[in-house]
Amino acid sequence: MAESIVFGTATEILKKIGSLVGGELSLLWNLDTDLRRLEGTMSAIRAVLLDAETKQTQNHQLRDWLAKLKDVFYDAEDVLDEFDFQASRRSQQGSSTLKVCQCFSSSNLIKIGHKIKEIRERLDEIADDRLKFHLIESHVDVRRVIPKERETNSFFQASDVIGREKDKENIITFLTQPGDVNVSVIPIVGIGGLGKTTLSKMVYNDERVYRHFVLKMWVCVSDDFDVVRLIKEIIYSATDEDCAKLKADEIPRRLQEILAGQKFLLVLDDVWNENRMKWMDLGNLLLNGVNGSKIIVSTRSRIVAEIVGTVSPHFIEGLSPEDSLSLFKKCAFKDGEGKDFPNLIKIAKDIVGKCKGVPLAMRSLGSLLFANTDEDEWLRIKRSDIWQLKQEKEDILPVLKLSYDNLPSHLKQCFAYLSLFPKDYIYDSDYVTRHWMAHGLLATSNDDIEELEDVAVRCMKELCSRCFLEDFTECYHLFYNFKMHDLMHDLAISVAKSECAVIKSRSQIVDGSVRHFSIIDSDFNAQKTPEVLDNGSKTVRSLIFLQGNEHIGVSFIGTCIFKFKHLRLLTLCDMPFEVLPNSVGSLIHLRYLDLSFNFALKKLPESICKLQKLDTFRLYCCSQLKKLPRNIRRMISLRHVEITTKELYLRETGIGRLSSLKFLLLADCQNLYQVP
Numbered sequence: 001m002a003e004s005i006v007f008g009t010a011t012e013i014l015k016k017i018g019s020l021v022g023g024e025l026s027l028l029w030n031l032d033t034d035l036r037r038l039e040g041t042m043s044a045i046r047a048v049l050l051d052a053e054t055k056q057t058q059n060h061q062l063r064d065w066l067a068k069l070k071d072v073f074y075d076a077e078d079v080l081d082e083f084d085f086q087a088s089r090r091s092q093q094g095s096s097t098l099k100v101c102q103c104f105s106s107s108n109l110i111k112i113g114h115k116i117k118e119i120r121e122r123l124d125e126i127a128d129d130r131l132k133f134h135l136i137e138s139h140v141d142v143r144r145v146i147p148k149e150r151e152t153n154s155f156f157q158a159s160d161v162i163g164r165e166k167d168k169e170n171i172i173t174f175l176t177q178p179g180d181v182n183v184s185v186i187p188i189v190g191i192g193g194l195g196k197t198t199l200s201k202m203v204y205n206d207e208r209v210y211r212h213f214v215l216k217m218w219v220c221v222s223d224d225f226d227v228v229r230l231i232k233e234i235i236y237s238a239t240d241e242d243c244a245k246l247k248a249d250e251i252p253r254r255l256q257e258i259l260a261g262q263k264f265l266l267v268l269d270d271v272w273n274e275n276r277m278k279w280m281d282l283g284n285l286l287l288n289g290v291n292g293s294k295i296i297v298s299t300r301s302r303i304v305a306e307i308v309g310t311v312s313p314h315f316i317e318g319l320s321p322e323d324s325l326s327l328f329k330k331c332a333f334k335d336g337e338g339k340d341f342p343n344l345i346k347i348a349k350d351i352v353g354k355c356k357g358v359p360l361a362m363r364s365l366g367s368l369l370f371a372n373t374d375e376d377e378w379l380r381i382k383r384s385d386i387w388q389l390k391q392e393k394e395d396i397l398p399v400l401k402l403s404y405d406n407l408p409s410h411l412k413q414c415f416a417y418l419s420l421f422p423k424d425y426i427y428d429s430d431y432v433t434r435h436w437m438a439h440g441l442l443a444t445s446n447d448d449i450e451e452l453e454d455v456a457v458r459c460m461k462e463l464c465s466r467c468f469l470e471d472f473t474e475c476y477h478l479f480y481n482f483k484m485h486d487l488m489h490d491l492a493i494s495v496a497k498s499e500c501a502v503i504k505s506r507s508q509i510v511d512g513s514v515r516h517f518s519i520i521d522s523d524f525n526a527q528k529t530p531e532v533l534d535n536g537s538k539t540v541r542s543l544i545f546l547q548g549n550e551h552i553g554v555s556f557i558g559t560c561i562f563k564f565k566h567l568r569l570l571t572l573c574d575m576p577f578e579v580l581p582n583s584v585g586s587l588i589h590l591r592y593l594d595l596s597f598n599f600a601l602k603k604l605p606e607s608i609c610k611l612q613k614l615d616t617f618r619l620y621c622c623s624q625l626k627k628l629p630r631n632i633r634r635m636i637s638l639r640h641v642e643i644t645t646k647e648l649y650l651r652e653t654g655i656g657r658l659s660s661l662k663f664l665l666l667a668d669c670q671n672l673y674q675v676p
Contacts, residue, residue: 006066007053007409009073010046012440014039016080023087031083031113038076038120045069045127048135050409055133057405058385062133065126067498067513072122074515074539078566078589079115081613085588086112088612088636161198162330162359163323167316168202174311175203175265175294176212183287185295187305190316192487193360196298199316200267203296213294215264220424222486225273227281231255234266252285259288270424270486271299276307283308318357321349327359328352331366347378354387354399360487361399364467368403381406400491403466412495413441414459415468418484419492419500420518420544427469429460429480434616434640438569438591439541453662516542540564544571553577561587568592578624579603585610596620596642609634616640620667633657644668 017039026032049069056062086108174186188196203209204218217237219230231251232243238258243251266286273279286295297308305313319327328348330336338345355361369378386402404412414436421427433456436442442455457480464472464482472482484492493500500516501508510517517540543560545552557572558581569592578600585607593611595601596618602625609631617635619625620642627647632638632654641655642665649672650656655664666672 006069006073007046007049008413008441009070009077010042010049013073013076013080014042014046016077016084017042020080020083020087026083031109031116034113034116034120038116038123041120041123041127042076045123045130047137048130048133050138051135052130052133053409054405055135059133065129065133068126071513072119072126074541075115076119076123078539079112079119081589083112083116085612161195161202162327163319164195164199164202164316167199167314168206171199171203171296171314172206172208174314175209175296179292179294181310182291183289183293183295183310185283185297185308185310187309187313188296188298188316189302189305189313190300191358192300192490193358193485194316194318195359196300196316197269197485198359200269200296200298204265204267209265213263213265215259215262216266217264218267218269220269221271221273222423223272224422225271225275225278227278230268230282231285238264255285256288259286259293261288261290262293263290264293265296266294267296267298269298271297271304271308272301274301274303274307279307319359319362320357321352324352324355324357324362325349328355328362328366331363332369334371341373343375344373344378347375347382351378351382354382358399360467360485364400364403367466368406370465397487397491397494400487401494403468404491404495407466407468410441411459411463413439415463416492416496416499417441417516419489419496420502420516420542421546422502422520423486423489424483427482427484429457429482432456432460434592435542435569437615451662515540516544518542518544518546520546539566541567542569543567544569545573545575546571547574549574550576554579554581557581558583565589570594573597576600580605580608582607584608587611588613590614591637592616594618595622598622599624601625604629606631611635613637618642620644620665623668628654630654636660639663641665642667646671649673 017035020026021032021035021039026035049066052062052066056066171186171188174184188200190196204216210216215238217234219233219237221230228248228251235241235243235251235255235258241254243254246254295308297304299305302313318324325348328351329338329345332338332344332348333341338348351365352362355365365381369381372378381402384402386398386405404415407415417435417439418427418432433442433453436456436459437452442452442459457478460469460480460482461472463469468484468488469482470485472480475481496516498511498513501510501514501518503510503517503519540563543564552572552575554577557577560570561567561581561583565586566589567587568589570587570590571592571594573594574597577598579602580595582605584605588610590611591613593614593616597620599621601619601622604625606629609629612635614635615637617638617640622644623646625645625647628643628645628650633656635658637660638658639660640663641658641661644667647669655661
């Protein structure tokens with residue numbers, strides 16, 4: 001992510017400096033000269049970043065240079081944020097010099113001044129190094145220009161599948177024929193990207209299969225083969241029942257009740273577990289279906305197939321050269337054929353040959369070249385150095401990396417950030433939008449009046465049209481759900497590994513450069529967690545708990561606040577604490593705070609109103625919250641607010657004074673009444 005973040009970050013820093021240069025505070029405290037010099041150095045560096053980004057793949061020294069730049073840019077953002085924060089306080093206090101002095105201590109100004117000077121000196125030193133790389137200047141990321149046709153290009157659908165009809169018919173024949181045992185298991189085996197999940201969906205949704213089985217269930221397994229979790233998901237797929245209220249010993253019995261006497265079809269998609277005992281623990285619960293019940297298991301592993309299969313596996317192969325070219329043309333040309341571009345077809349045959357029959361690779365590269373008829377661009381893709389990278393067995397990441405390298409810088413950042421969520425995660429467009437906004441990944445040009453929420457959806461649709469995202473569906477008006485293919489998720493982890501980390505265990509080693517953390521271990525011990533995070537950077541930007549944790553209380557939150565002063569995003573959902581520590585008011589950089597589903601939360605400290613940068617504040621399902629902070633009107637940047645409270649009424653001098661507010665949700669506020 002380092003190589004993709006620098007151009008976008010440099011652009012935003014320049015905008016921020018431009019807003020401060022010549023301002024009353026910068027002139028009053030003699031910071032204007034340093035700001036202008038910093039602006040000049042930043043402009044010179046930004047001019048060569050796009051070329052550096054393109055060339056860094058094969059140049060280790062250039063990658064190191066970009067990593068150093070990234071570190072300085074982060075520090076620059078933080079200092080400018082502090083300066084802007086003080087300027088905002090000053091504007092609220094009034095314009096007289098006396099009030100400036102009252103609200104803005106000289107010690108703070110001296111510290112900020114020293115920091116700006118230090119950053120300028122560091123940047124000057126790094127800037128000089130750019131000359132040895134012979135980089136070409138470019139001020140505009142031409143990859144930002146998205147063809148108008150792409151905006152209406154339909155996303156990949158099952159009806160677009162090419163070359164899998166025979167596979168589909170063979171599996172349907174097996175599913176609909178009588179079995180020798182009550183429940184038969186057929187593994188679908190193939191390397192990543194061949195379309196195992198797509199084939200399973202084609203079969204699952206076929207009318208013949210629908211008529212043949214009384215009950216159909218689909219569960220994404222991935223690399224977390226937790227038997228209890230899988231049982232719960234099978235039950236939910238079958239009945240929409242939530243097992244949260246069931247005791248541990250009741251969950252397996254409930255599954256057996258559902259399956260008893262039913263001829264069912266169960267798809268276990270993307271199975272990695274090679275532990276036979278775990279499979280037996282689950283398999284023994286699935287044998288109550290009537291004769292003819294079937295289970296499809298899709299997997300990359302032949303060992304998994306041997307463990308679970310009761311019949312010979314169905315091995316899915318790469319597409320034939322003819323089908324491969326047809327799929328590529330369908331994705332690359334407006335008419336799906338390219339009849340008017342014979343030279344491009346010749347180049348396409350060479351590109352397709354390098355994709356080795358893998359549909360995901362061909363869809364990705366075809367989408368990359370969609371509506372682009374520049375022959376030189378096609379030749380550039382064909383001759384790219386990425387094809388020379390060592391390709392491990394059952395790995396097509398180098399091919400996908402080529403598509404990633406050709407993304408605009410802002411889309412690279414957005415895509416890489418999604419690595420913080422687990423495989424098979426169902427992303428919510430609204431939540432993703434708020435996360436991207438918190439980190440400034442959705443910047444628009446100065447003369448662009450487009451809302452950031454609209455920019456975010458456009459980015460998601462663009463990533464989907466390029467095959468980085470899939471299953472993009474509208475769930476309700478203006479909001480969407482989507483997923484990410486496993487290999488694309490692997491790619492996201494690969495490109496973001498220096499920036500993002502998912503913590504799955506207390507003993508996990510974390511790289512010191514990581515700034516974005518998500519924690520998915522529900523048994524995390526609150527006293528141990530800070531020790532794990534200590535290995536990370538002190539300028540942590542994101543701390544996300546993806547699952548509730550009963551061990552996390554006020555002391556742990558206070559420790560995190562003390563350690564990570566530069567947080568932009570903090571998610572603390574479904575936890576048992578009753579109050580937030582008063583120190584939360586020190587997180588002056590915070591843009592996103594999610595306290596949803598904290599059913600024990602009763603009180604928010606008044607200090608939270610110091611968070612003048614806070615954009616998103618989620619208090620959804622905080623059913624015990626007695627009242628909102630009295631001075632909430634001071635949270636001048638609030639744009640998106642969700643509230644559940646026991647309060648009787650909301651003061652006009654509070655929520656009513658939030659001039660930046662775009663979205664307000666009042667949910668389950670049963671005590672609220674309307675003032676006449």
